[in-house]
Amino acid sequence: MPHVVTDKCSGCKFTDCVEVCPVACFYELENQVVIHPEDCIDCMACVDVCPVHAIYAEADLPPEFTKDVEFNAVQSRQLKDSGAHVKGWLQDQILEHLAYANEHGADTRDIQDWKWTP
Numbered sequence: 001m002p003h004v005v006t007d008k009c010s011g012c013k014f015t016d017c018v019e020v021c022p023v024a025c026f027y028e029l030e031n032q033v034v035i036h037p038e039d040c041i042d043c044m045a046c047v048d049v050c051p052v053h054a055i056y057a058e059a060d061l062p063p064e065f066t067k068d069v070e071f072n073a074v075q076s077r078q079l080k081d082s083g084a085h086v087k088g089w090l091q092d093q094i095l096e097h098l099a100y101a102n103e104h105g106a107d108t109r110d111i112q113d114w115k116w117t118p
């Protein structure tokens with residue numbers, strides 16, 4: 001059973017959970033994050049870094065959050081299928097390379113001109 005983000009996550013700006021996930025199965029919505037149920041490997045790394053304890057193993061989910069199981073599944077599958085995750089990942093990679101290049105005094109004009117075209 002996967003882990004589930006509950007609506008306690010709403011409005012959080014500390015996405016440490018996303019950073020620590022070894023399989024990158026978090027997806028970001030406008031106001032919260034969700035976990036892809038087929039990709040989560042139940043490692044629990046995200047649970048302790050969440051400041052509001054918004055993440056539960058599905059088996060331990062308090063009844064008031066049962067609705068979040070479907071919400072996580074539907075939203076994350078939709079975003080994954082749309083390629084949003086790959087796009088975000090790619091942009092992160094480019095920003096990381098750009099920061100490294102700047103730090104080492106490289107010519108970054110080509111990289112800075114780069115635009116994502118779906």
Ligand code: SF4
Nearest residue numbers: 009012014015017050
């Ligand atoms: S740390 Fe917790 S509250 Fe913040 S984005 Fe992650 S799951 Fe949501």
Ligand code: SF4
Nearest residue numbers: 021040041043044046
């Ligand atoms: S339990 Fe592990 S695999 Fe699942 S969302 Fe949390 S960090 Fe990612």
